[in-house]
Amino acid sequence: MTSITIAAPDDWHVHLRDDHMLTAVAPFTANAFRYALVMPNLVPPITSTAMAEGYRARILAAAGPDARADFTPLMGLYLNDDLVIEDLMAGVAAGIVIAVKYYPAGATTNSEAGGASLIGYQGVLEAMAEAGIPLLVHAESTDPDIDIFDREAAFLDTELAPACDAVPGLTVTVEHLSTRAGLDFVAGRDGVGGSITPHHLTCDRSDVLANGLRPDLYCKPVINSRDERMALASAAMSGNPSFFIGTDSAPHPLSHKETGRAKPGIFNAPYALEVIAELFYENDALGQLEAFLSLNGPAHYGLAAAESTITLRREEPAEAPPEIVTIGDGVDVRIFGAEAAGCWTVS
Protein backbone atom coordinates (compact mmCIF):
# COMPACT_ATOMS: atom_id res chain seq x y z
CA MET A 1 0.00 0.00 0.00
CA THR A 2 1.19 3.52 -0.82
CA SER A 3 0.78 6.13 1.88
CA ILE A 4 1.95 9.72 2.09
CA THR A 5 1.69 12.32 4.84
CA ILE A 6 1.88 15.99 3.90
CA ALA A 7 1.16 19.40 5.44
CA ALA A 8 -2.58 20.09 5.25
CA PRO A 9 -3.54 21.39 1.80
CA ASP A 10 -5.19 24.70 0.90
CA ASP A 11 -7.64 25.50 -1.88
CA TRP A 12 -6.61 28.77 -3.52
CA HIS A 13 -9.79 29.16 -5.62
CA VAL A 14 -13.23 27.86 -4.67
CA HIS A 15 -16.87 28.82 -5.23
CA LEU A 16 -19.00 28.06 -2.19
CA ARG A 17 -22.17 29.91 -3.35
CA ASP A 18 -24.78 30.87 -0.73
CA ASP A 19 -27.98 29.66 0.94
CA HIS A 20 -28.90 25.97 0.36
CA MET A 21 -25.99 25.37 -1.98
CA LEU A 22 -23.51 26.79 0.55
CA THR A 23 -24.94 24.57 3.28
CA ALA A 24 -24.55 21.51 1.06
CA VAL A 25 -21.09 22.14 -0.38
CA ALA A 26 -19.13 24.00 2.33
CA PRO A 27 -18.50 20.87 4.45
CA PHE A 28 -16.62 19.17 1.60
CA THR A 29 -14.14 22.04 1.42
CA ALA A 30 -13.99 22.51 5.21
CA ASN A 31 -13.25 18.79 5.75
CA ALA A 32 -10.44 18.66 3.21
CA PHE A 33 -8.64 22.01 3.24
CA ARG A 34 -7.05 24.35 5.77
CA TYR A 35 -7.45 27.64 3.87
CA ALA A 36 -10.10 28.18 1.23
CA LEU A 37 -9.75 31.31 -0.90
CA VAL A 38 -13.43 31.96 -1.60
CA MET A 39 -14.52 33.55 -4.85
CA PRO A 40 -16.78 36.62 -4.61
CA ASN A 41 -18.96 35.99 -7.69
CA LEU A 42 -22.26 35.83 -5.85
CA VAL A 43 -25.31 37.70 -7.09
CA PRO A 44 -24.86 40.52 -6.19
CA PRO A 45 -21.06 40.22 -6.07
CA ILE A 46 -19.05 40.68 -2.87
CA THR A 47 -17.60 44.15 -3.42
CA SER A 48 -17.22 45.46 0.15
CA THR A 49 -15.62 44.43 3.42
CA ALA A 50 -19.02 44.32 5.12
CA MET A 51 -20.34 41.90 2.49
CA ALA A 52 -17.20 39.75 2.81
CA GLU A 53 -17.50 39.67 6.58
CA GLY A 54 -21.13 38.57 6.42
CA TYR A 55 -20.34 35.94 3.80
CA ARG A 56 -17.40 34.60 5.84
CA ALA A 57 -19.71 34.17 8.84
CA ARG A 58 -22.23 32.26 6.70
CA ILE A 59 -19.44 30.01 5.41
CA LEU A 60 -18.20 29.23 8.92
CA ALA A 61 -21.75 28.48 10.02
CA ALA A 62 -22.12 26.07 7.08
CA ALA A 63 -18.75 24.31 7.54
CA GLY A 64 -20.34 21.49 9.54
CA PRO A 65 -19.29 19.28 12.45
CA ASP A 66 -16.45 17.49 10.62
CA ALA A 67 -14.68 20.66 9.50
CA ARG A 68 -10.93 20.70 10.06
CA ALA A 69 -10.06 22.57 13.25
CA ASP A 70 -7.88 24.91 11.18
CA PHE A 71 -10.35 25.42 8.32
CA THR A 72 -10.31 29.13 7.49
CA PRO A 73 -12.13 30.89 4.65
CA LEU A 74 -10.03 33.67 3.07
CA MET A 75 -12.10 36.31 1.36
CA GLY A 76 -11.58 38.16 -1.91
CA LEU A 77 -13.44 41.24 -3.12
CA TYR A 78 -14.90 41.50 -6.64
CA LEU A 79 -13.26 44.26 -8.66
CA ASN A 80 -15.67 46.66 -10.30
CA ASP A 81 -16.69 50.30 -9.93
CA ASP A 82 -18.38 49.55 -6.60
CA LEU A 83 -15.06 48.65 -4.93
CA VAL A 84 -13.80 51.50 -2.75
CA ILE A 85 -10.05 51.58 -2.11
CA GLU A 86 -10.39 52.81 1.48
CA ASP A 87 -12.86 50.03 2.25
CA LEU A 88 -10.51 47.46 0.71
CA MET A 89 -7.61 48.74 2.81
CA ALA A 90 -9.73 48.64 5.96
CA GLY A 91 -10.85 45.08 5.16
CA VAL A 92 -7.27 43.91 4.67
CA ALA A 93 -6.09 45.69 7.83
CA ALA A 94 -8.89 44.00 9.78
CA GLY A 95 -7.87 40.58 8.45
CA ILE A 96 -11.21 40.06 6.69
CA VAL A 97 -10.11 40.49 3.07
CA ILE A 98 -6.91 39.09 1.57
CA ALA A 99 -7.23 39.62 -2.20
CA VAL A 100 -9.14 41.20 -5.08
CA LYS A 101 -10.60 39.24 -7.99
CA TYR A 102 -10.93 40.58 -11.54
CA TYR A 103 -13.48 39.05 -13.91
CA PRO A 104 -13.76 40.30 -17.47
CA ALA A 105 -17.47 41.06 -17.82
CA GLY A 106 -19.23 38.19 -19.56
CA ALA A 107 -16.35 35.70 -19.42
CA THR A 108 -17.93 33.21 -17.02
CA THR A 109 -20.64 32.49 -14.44
CA ASN A 110 -21.72 35.61 -12.54
CA SER A 111 -19.16 37.82 -14.24
CA GLU A 112 -21.72 40.25 -15.69
CA ALA A 113 -20.77 42.79 -13.00
CA GLY A 114 -17.07 42.50 -13.87
CA GLY A 115 -14.78 44.90 -15.70
CA ALA A 116 -14.51 46.02 -19.31
CA SER A 117 -10.74 46.54 -19.07
CA LEU A 118 -8.23 45.58 -16.39
CA ILE A 119 -6.01 48.61 -16.93
CA GLY A 120 -9.10 50.73 -16.33
CA TYR A 121 -8.52 49.91 -12.65
CA GLN A 122 -4.90 51.08 -12.60
CA GLY A 123 -5.51 53.29 -9.56
CA VAL A 124 -6.84 50.35 -7.55
CA LEU A 125 -4.02 48.11 -8.77
CA GLU A 126 -1.40 50.68 -7.71
CA ALA A 127 -2.92 50.91 -4.24
CA MET A 128 -2.92 47.10 -4.04
CA ALA A 129 0.74 46.87 -5.11
CA GLU A 130 1.66 49.45 -2.50
CA ALA A 131 -0.20 47.53 0.21
CA GLY A 132 0.89 44.06 -0.96
CA ILE A 133 -2.65 42.90 -1.78
CA PRO A 134 -2.73 40.17 -4.44
CA LEU A 135 -4.78 40.44 -7.62
CA LEU A 136 -6.57 37.26 -8.73
CA VAL A 137 -7.33 37.17 -12.43
CA HIS A 138 -9.81 35.26 -14.54
CA ALA A 139 -7.58 35.46 -17.59
CA GLU A 140 -9.92 34.96 -20.50
CA SER A 141 -10.60 37.38 -23.33
CA THR A 142 -14.24 38.05 -24.15
CA ASP A 143 -13.45 39.12 -27.73
CA PRO A 144 -15.93 37.18 -29.90
CA ASP A 145 -13.43 37.19 -32.78
CA ILE A 146 -10.97 35.08 -30.78
CA ASP A 147 -11.38 31.32 -30.74
CA ILE A 148 -12.52 30.05 -27.35
CA PHE A 149 -9.41 27.84 -27.01
CA ASP A 150 -7.12 30.87 -27.54
CA ARG A 151 -8.79 33.29 -25.16
CA GLU A 152 -6.45 32.75 -22.21
CA ALA A 153 -3.41 33.62 -24.33
CA ALA A 154 -5.21 36.62 -25.79
CA PHE A 155 -6.13 38.04 -22.39
CA LEU A 156 -2.57 37.62 -21.11
CA ASP A 157 -1.18 39.47 -24.15
CA THR A 158 -3.68 42.27 -24.40
CA GLU A 159 -4.76 42.85 -20.79
CA LEU A 160 -2.62 41.26 -18.10
CA ALA A 161 0.85 41.92 -19.54
CA PRO A 162 0.18 45.66 -19.93
CA ALA A 163 -1.30 45.82 -16.41
CA CYS A 164 1.69 44.01 -14.87
CA ASP A 165 4.08 46.26 -16.78
CA ALA A 166 2.21 49.39 -15.67
CA VAL A 167 2.05 48.33 -12.01
CA PRO A 168 5.36 46.71 -11.12
CA GLY A 169 5.42 44.97 -7.77
CA LEU A 170 1.80 43.82 -7.97
CA THR A 171 1.35 40.23 -6.74
CA VAL A 172 -0.81 38.39 -9.30
CA THR A 173 -2.40 34.96 -9.51
CA VAL A 174 -3.38 33.75 -12.95
CA GLU A 175 -6.25 31.53 -11.91
CA HIS A 176 -7.14 28.12 -13.31
CA LEU A 177 -4.34 27.93 -15.88
CA SER A 178 -5.47 26.06 -18.97
CA THR A 179 -2.71 26.50 -21.55
CA ARG A 180 1.04 26.58 -22.12
CA ALA A 181 0.67 30.31 -22.79
CA GLY A 182 -0.56 30.67 -19.22
CA LEU A 183 2.25 28.53 -17.82
CA ASP A 184 4.85 30.56 -19.73
CA PHE A 185 3.38 33.85 -18.57
CA VAL A 186 3.55 32.77 -14.93
CA ALA A 187 7.00 31.21 -15.16
CA GLY A 188 8.42 34.32 -16.81
CA ARG A 189 7.36 36.93 -14.24
CA ASP A 190 8.33 37.59 -10.64
CA GLY A 191 5.43 37.92 -8.24
CA VAL A 192 3.09 36.07 -10.59
CA GLY A 193 1.79 32.64 -9.58
CA GLY A 194 -0.72 30.33 -11.18
CA SER A 195 -3.32 27.97 -9.82
CA ILE A 196 -4.30 24.76 -11.63
CA THR A 197 -7.50 22.75 -11.20
CA PRO A 198 -7.93 18.97 -10.85
CA HIS A 199 -10.00 18.89 -14.04
CA HIS A 200 -7.55 20.87 -16.20
CA LEU A 201 -4.82 18.51 -14.96
CA THR A 202 -6.63 15.31 -15.85
CA CYS A 203 -9.03 16.01 -18.74
CA ASP A 204 -8.66 17.34 -22.24
CA ARG A 205 -11.16 18.45 -24.83
CA SER A 206 -11.53 14.96 -26.26
CA ASP A 207 -12.96 13.92 -22.89
CA VAL A 208 -15.46 16.76 -23.22
CA LEU A 209 -16.38 16.23 -26.86
CA ALA A 210 -15.37 12.85 -28.29
CA ASN A 211 -17.69 10.31 -26.70
CA GLY A 212 -20.96 12.17 -26.25
CA LEU A 213 -20.99 15.81 -25.17
CA ARG A 214 -20.13 16.09 -21.46
CA PRO A 215 -21.72 19.21 -19.93
CA ASP A 216 -20.35 18.09 -16.56
CA LEU A 217 -16.86 18.85 -17.96
CA TYR A 218 -17.84 22.30 -19.24
CA CYS A 219 -16.07 25.09 -17.36
CA LYS A 220 -14.29 28.37 -17.96
CA PRO A 221 -11.64 28.60 -19.13
CA VAL A 222 -12.63 25.65 -21.29
CA ILE A 223 -10.67 22.44 -20.97
CA ASN A 224 -8.11 22.62 -23.77
CA SER A 225 -6.07 20.16 -25.88
CA ARG A 226 -4.15 17.09 -24.78
CA ASP A 227 -0.83 18.89 -25.30
CA GLU A 228 -1.93 21.75 -23.05
CA ARG A 229 -3.14 19.31 -20.42
CA MET A 230 0.16 17.43 -20.41
CA ALA A 231 2.09 20.69 -20.02
CA LEU A 232 -0.14 21.67 -17.07
CA ALA A 233 0.42 18.29 -15.43
CA SER A 234 4.20 18.56 -15.92
CA ALA A 235 4.21 22.02 -14.33
CA ALA A 236 2.14 20.86 -11.36
CA MET A 237 4.37 17.84 -10.80
CA SER A 238 7.64 19.77 -11.29
CA GLY A 239 7.70 21.29 -7.82
CA ASN A 240 8.10 24.77 -9.41
CA PRO A 241 6.95 27.12 -6.63
CA SER A 242 4.96 29.29 -9.07
CA PHE A 243 2.26 26.62 -9.44
CA PHE A 244 -0.26 25.45 -6.85
CA ILE A 245 -3.73 23.99 -6.51
CA GLY A 246 -6.91 26.01 -6.90
CA THR A 247 -9.78 23.61 -7.38
CA ASP A 248 -12.20 26.10 -8.99
CA SER A 249 -14.86 23.84 -7.50
CA ALA A 250 -18.00 25.48 -8.88
CA PRO A 251 -21.27 23.67 -8.15
CA HIS A 252 -24.32 24.09 -10.36
CA PRO A 253 -27.61 22.20 -10.10
CA LEU A 254 -27.84 19.39 -12.67
CA SER A 255 -30.78 21.23 -14.21
CA HIS A 256 -28.41 24.07 -15.13
CA LYS A 257 -25.80 21.67 -16.56
CA GLU A 258 -27.93 19.20 -18.49
CA THR A 259 -29.99 21.68 -20.44
CA GLY A 260 -29.98 23.67 -23.68
CA ARG A 261 -27.16 25.95 -22.54
CA ALA A 262 -25.03 24.38 -19.86
CA LYS A 263 -23.55 26.72 -17.25
CA PRO A 264 -19.75 26.61 -16.91
CA GLY A 265 -18.45 25.19 -13.64
CA ILE A 266 -17.35 21.80 -12.25
CA PHE A 267 -18.00 20.67 -8.68
CA ASN A 268 -14.88 18.84 -7.57
CA ALA A 269 -14.34 19.71 -3.89
CA PRO A 270 -15.32 16.26 -2.51
CA TYR A 271 -12.64 14.37 -4.49
CA ALA A 272 -10.15 17.06 -5.52
CA LEU A 273 -7.32 15.72 -3.36
CA GLU A 274 -7.86 12.15 -4.54
CA VAL A 275 -7.87 13.16 -8.22
CA ILE A 276 -4.59 15.02 -7.84
CA ALA A 277 -3.01 12.27 -5.72
CA GLU A 278 -3.91 9.71 -8.39
CA LEU A 279 -2.32 11.84 -11.15
CA PHE A 280 0.90 12.24 -9.16
CA TYR A 281 0.87 8.53 -8.24
CA GLU A 282 0.46 7.44 -11.85
CA ASN A 283 3.39 9.66 -12.85
CA ASP A 284 5.62 8.58 -9.98
CA ALA A 285 5.57 12.16 -8.68
CA LEU A 286 4.13 11.78 -5.17
CA GLY A 287 7.36 13.39 -3.91
CA GLN A 288 6.10 16.73 -5.31
CA LEU A 289 2.53 16.38 -4.03
CA GLU A 290 3.11 18.44 -0.89
CA ALA A 291 4.68 21.30 -2.84
CA PHE A 292 1.68 21.55 -5.17
CA LEU A 293 -1.07 21.05 -2.57
CA SER A 294 0.37 22.59 0.58
CA LEU A 295 3.59 24.61 0.21
CA ASN A 296 3.69 26.65 -3.00
CA GLY A 297 0.33 28.37 -2.49
CA PRO A 298 0.95 29.73 1.00
CA ALA A 299 4.42 30.88 -0.07
CA HIS A 300 2.95 32.81 -3.02
CA TYR A 301 0.50 34.56 -0.68
CA GLY A 302 3.15 35.25 1.98
CA LEU A 303 1.61 32.81 4.46
CA ALA A 304 3.05 29.89 6.39
CA ALA A 305 2.26 26.33 5.39
CA ALA A 306 -0.08 24.41 7.68
CA GLU A 307 1.35 22.82 10.80
CA SER A 308 -1.33 20.12 10.69
CA THR A 309 -1.00 17.20 8.29
CA ILE A 310 -3.11 14.79 6.26
CA THR A 311 -2.35 11.24 5.20
CA LEU A 312 -3.40 9.90 1.81
CA ARG A 313 -3.48 6.11 1.35
CA ARG A 314 -3.88 4.30 -1.94
CA GLU A 315 -5.96 1.16 -1.62
CA GLU A 316 -7.01 -1.44 -4.13
CA PRO A 317 -9.74 0.30 -6.16
CA ALA A 318 -12.94 -0.11 -4.18
CA GLU A 319 -16.46 0.70 -5.18
CA ALA A 320 -16.50 4.25 -6.54
CA PRO A 321 -18.07 6.72 -4.11
CA PRO A 322 -21.19 8.77 -4.95
CA GLU A 323 -21.23 10.91 -8.09
CA ILE A 324 -24.19 13.02 -7.03
CA VAL A 325 -24.85 15.14 -3.97
CA THR A 326 -28.42 16.23 -3.21
CA ILE A 327 -28.78 19.83 -2.11
CA GLY A 328 -32.33 19.38 -0.87
CA ASP A 329 -35.72 19.91 -2.46
CA GLY A 330 -34.83 17.59 -5.35
CA VAL A 331 -31.79 19.58 -6.51
CA ASP A 332 -28.80 17.42 -7.43
CA VAL A 333 -25.19 18.36 -8.22
CA ARG A 334 -22.75 16.08 -10.04
CA ILE A 335 -19.34 15.52 -8.43
CA PHE A 336 -16.14 15.31 -10.49
CA GLY A 337 -13.57 12.58 -9.86
CA ALA A 338 -15.42 9.67 -8.26
CA GLU A 339 -13.29 7.09 -10.06
CA ALA A 340 -9.99 8.33 -8.62
CA ALA A 341 -11.63 8.81 -5.24
CA GLY A 342 -12.34 5.08 -5.09
CA CYS A 343 -8.57 4.42 -4.97
CA TRP A 344 -7.70 6.72 -2.04
CA THR A 345 -8.61 7.40 1.55
CA VAL A 346 -7.68 10.71 3.17
CA SER A 347 -7.37 11.12 6.93
Ligand code: NCD
Ligand atom coordinates in the same frame (compact mmCIF):
# COMPACT_ATOMS: atom_id res chain seq x y z
C1 NCD B 1 -17.18 29.44 -12.16
C2 NCD B 1 -18.56 29.51 -11.48
O1 NCD B 1 -19.42 28.70 -11.81
O2 NCD B 1 -18.74 30.38 -10.61
N1 NCD B 1 -17.31 28.67 -13.36
C3 NCD B 1 -16.30 28.05 -14.01
O3 NCD B 1 -16.54 27.52 -15.09
N2 NCD B 1 -15.09 27.97 -13.52
C4 NCD B 1 -16.64 30.83 -12.42
C5 NCD B 1 -15.20 30.84 -12.84
O4 NCD B 1 -14.30 30.67 -12.02
O5 NCD B 1 -14.94 31.00 -14.03
Ligand code: ZN
Ligand atom coordinates in the same frame (compact mmCIF):
# COMPACT_ATOMS: atom_id res chain seq x y z
ZN1 ZN C 1 -13.68 29.94 -10.45
